[in-house]
């Protein structure tokens with residue numbers, strides 16, 4: 063296996079995380095996945111306390127906020143280690159969308175917003191969600207939306223219809239993207255506003271059933287209606303009209319987190335695939351791994367995972383160097399490429415396991431169903447491919463719009 067060198071401090075954290083997951087999570091059949099999230103919550107809370115005691119809490123957060131202060135290039139490796147379990151990121155308080163919301167509040171929140179929302183989020187005392195996509199509009203073009211926030215005295219009055227608000231069930235607040243100036247240019251029309259979920263007019267219509275399960279708590283995606291939801295003017299995040307600028311900043315590091323989490327999933331699926339190939343007998347003494355088709359899948363998966371990791375780590379370095387907008391094409395490239403690797407590796411691992419592969423005894427079926435969304439959320443493949451192709455064609459003097 064070829065892999066980029068992990069910086070020394072991150073390597074130590076990664077090793078401790080692997081040990082923790084092996085000892086407490088991967089060996090526990092109750093914790094194979096988030097299907098019964100609410101039922102296993104007491105167990106998860108105990109494990110979260112253990113993570114804190116071990117000094118491994120929220121590695122991406124600055125130390126002043128109770129984290130380990132790892133920069134993006136180091137946290138990327140941690141995200142991979144956590145991805146080995148579908149519950150890893152939650153246990154270490156690095157789960158989407160809270161991680162993105164914490165980053166937004168850290169960079170753009172006022173001191174009051176940070177005390178009120180970031181502090182309990184960083185401590186893991188509350189959860190949050192991010193409400194942008196609307197069922198009536200193509201989420202691929204996020205500037206196209208109908209939710210409005212209108213100032214009335216010292217309050218924003220919010221009206222709108224959102225869906226796929228991940229983890230809204232049980233969240234303490236939503237960061238809502240709403241149009242605050244309909245007359246401004248497309249990228250300056252919207253703002254992010256904090257809406258506590260106990261605000262009158264905030265209605266969680268349903269947890270949307272996905273691939274046969276509506277999920278619950280952190281492991282869910284909700285449809286939400288905002289009807290004359292009134293929140294203080296001070297709940298606006300950043301300058302008026304900066305919603306898309308903030309979203310763009312949020313998405314760069316967010317895609318590194320996702321891609322490295324997917325690589326962690328790939329590694330676990332790969333381990334399971336190899337273990338099965340090395341132990342399953344087709345006939346006495348004739349192992350599955352002796353078949354060339356299986357060997358092809360192992361070889362192809364190994365190289366695809368290793369290559370994907372190099373791309374993501376290099377992209378994280380580019381973001382550190384030139385920022386998210388300077389690394390836009392690279393970010394788009396890893397987003398669609400790694401989502402494809404994830405889908406292929408998990409599919410091969412399932413096939414190698416035969417019927418066992420689609421049971422819930424292993425995490426493979428969960429990933430197969432619930433990570434299908436990887437090719438859609440944070441921008442579908444096709445949109446990211448357009449970004450990469452446009453960037454390439456520019457070198458040939460063509461500006462494709």
Ligand SMILES: Cc1cc2nc3c(=O)[nH]c(=O)nc-3n(C[C@H](O)[C@H](O)[C@H](O)COP(=O)(O)OP(=O)(O)OC[C@H]3O[C@@H](n4cnc5c(N)ncnc54)[C@H](O)[C@@H]3O)c2cc1C
Nearest residue numbers: 192193194195200201202226227228435439440441442444
């Ligand atoms: C698991 C999951 C979690 C999510 N979590 C959140 C969340 O927490 N908060 C939130 O606000 N949203 C969330 N979303 C929504 C997500 O951001 C949108 O689904 C995504 O932006 C795509 O929008 P859409 O579903 O409206 O698809 P559409 O925009 O309707 O696109 C449909 C399809 O059209 C094709 N297409 C689109 N644009 C182009 C193009 N330019 N060229 C060629 N083909 C194109 C693609 O194949 C695409 O899949 C989540 C989605 C999923 C699946």
